[in-house]
Amino acid sequence: MEKSKAFLVVCDGIGDLQVNGKTPLQKASKPNMDKLAEMGQNGLVHTIGVGVIPGSDTAHLALFGYDPYKYYKGRGTFEALGSGMTLEHGDVAFRCNFATVDPKFKVIDRRAGRIGTDIARELGKSLDGMEIDGVKIVFKPTTEHRATLVLRGKGLSCKVGDTDPHGCESVLEAKPLDGSKEAKKTADVLNKFTKKSYELLKEHAINKNRAEKGENQANIALARGAGEFEAVDSLEKRFGFKSACIAGGALYKGVARFVGMDILDVKGATGTVDTNVLAKAKAAREALKKYDFVFVHVKGMDGASHDGNYDAKVKMVEKIDKLIGELLKENAYIILTGDHTTPIVKKEHSHEPVPICIYGKNVRIDDVKTFDEFAAAKGSLGQIRGIEVMQIIASLMGFTHIFGA
């Protein structure tokens, strides 16, 4: 079968509820998205399932065609992969913060005075590479006070709680979250690591120097969001196409790497409302020369939603509309959708489905004329599940095979 190329544009938190009668999508001026809707096939996607509130990680897994109920084993894995780490089967990964604690392990500053990346790198060296109860510690600072911690060894589990109290309280003792010996062992190692990090960091020259200057010491590493890594068949293995990811946030890059996408870095793609969407669009068009499938993640709408900022969300839609205008210059499918609804009035993720538009050759064009939550509900694609999206895309691209004869 003839092969085609495709863009998948996922607008984080795109869905919404009506405020004064209109959702941000209905309010925004977005000629390119509406053109897509008019010339394409429309519907709604329940990224996880009907009534289920999706996380960004689980929703992306589903949109890439991987059942999150089977493949999702915690956020830490994706953050680690997204920060560029290479994981091994069975690794348990955490997001970490350098923080400031008092001698009784009460958190004084959860970000250790927002130490710079260079300082964090230097401090990280003293934690990386040690071994606790036969488990190897891999510790890699990422940006500012943030880092990734990986426990590598046999018999570990992601069923373990955080040490990070997420506020100025006492450091938590990591608890096993199920009755398995793996969870107990992982909690033990993590607790030992936490104590060890304090012992090593408080003696570090950098911290002694900071103490002398009256600055908060980065004297402990706090972990959260355990994730267990299990390698999966890549999109290329499953369907045969080469795929790339253009995204700002480590989480999205991580899910993309998990399913085998190459990560393309784009200058100015920050993942905020100010993100340079045109730079992303150009990079995506360029990527189409080398890749069959390009995933473009745009984060700004979700941030505006969490802030409850209706106007900022409307403006972000209008920005992304220009990105769509750029992508329309290519002879490729464009699949425009989101990962979840984040209503302005709720400021958090919500269960309602998100609109999807499939634009390109040989799609059953319906009579939907605008891209929004209500128009999409009348589209001929109906209401589909997140894990069905990639199957449709792969079939349109010519990368699936008949089942049976």
Next chain:
Amino acid sequence: MEKSKAFLVVCDGIGDLQVNGKTPLQKASKPNMDKLAEMGQNGLVHTIGVGVIPGSDTAHLALFGYDPYKYYKGRGTFEALGSGMTLEHGDVAFRCNFATVDPKFKVIDRRAGRIGTDIARELGKSLDGMEIDGVKIVFKPTTEHRATLVLRGKGLSCKVGDTDPHGCESVLEAKPLDGSKEAKKTADVLNKFTKKSYELLKEHAINKNRAEKGENQANIALARGAGEFEAVDSLEKRFGFKSACIAGGALYKGVARFVGMDILDVKGATGTVDTNVLAKAKAAREALKKYDFVFVHVKGMDGASHDGNYDAKVKMVEKIDKLIGELLKENAYIILTGDHTTPIVKKEHSHEPVPICIYGKNVRIDDVKTFDEFAAAKGSLGQIRGIEVMQIIASLMGFTHIFGA
């Protein structure tokens, strides 16, 4: 509950995409189908799943209410059942061709000069009934150069490749398609059978005679499409109704027999564009006297699609419309649908859903007025899966029971 009767009319390859703004269904004059749509309930069916390209065999299994992911074990089984053979649990069945090979096993004529059915029957006797490594060989010629091969014995598997190269190349060595000992054994037996067929057939008096006349000898039997037979509960056992099949092609008859339908032979029902659909309609009406449920398969539209012949597909729709007109004379449900989409522009199966119309007493009549892919998308039945169709039919017919109390 009062019991009713039903026709299920499956138009092979009915779905399409728009060509100059209209699909063949939208183009055709089909007053009876449109009447069905107007007086019935409409929707779309994803016969296997959203985005999945269905085979005809898997799609029929699903429409009959049998999950193809559970019950589909290769095409050969259905071809064998459809040709009238009785299979036993564990049998591995293949479609076969008599072919002409040179002494180095290169295929010269894949159809052995299209030998007649009588000659094939005579030649087949020399292959039928032998035993190889404890496996019994059942070999039954069907029509012309075609035959069915069944391997009967313990420890066999359908995970085995073809010996038929599907062209004028060297005969293939059957390869096991997984690492099981069953697959290896089956491949071994099939390879020995292939060599044995050559040794026996080349010495056959018929072939010596053909050689003298300068005709291509039918000197080998080539196999393809392994299928493994596993008996399933019949429709009658599952729902309690008696069912019959009216179809031209062996594959459809085979799937119907697999689920326990009686096969009714109709003269002039050839499975081509010229098939006598009125003969089928009359036979279906007659069958309703004895059966509760009559499955009518009409093949012509798929053939026209594979040929890329838009006008022939339109004409076939108009022919089938007359069949619907006949069925409307009975007091029975009519469920009109297809097994998959075969777009004229693609000439092969495609993933888009097919329209379905459910006509009869006590259905929720919606405001759809025509039977086509786009009107159906607005029907009140919504978008359903193939395996859900039989459940609806059985409930309408009064052959299901309340779940719970």
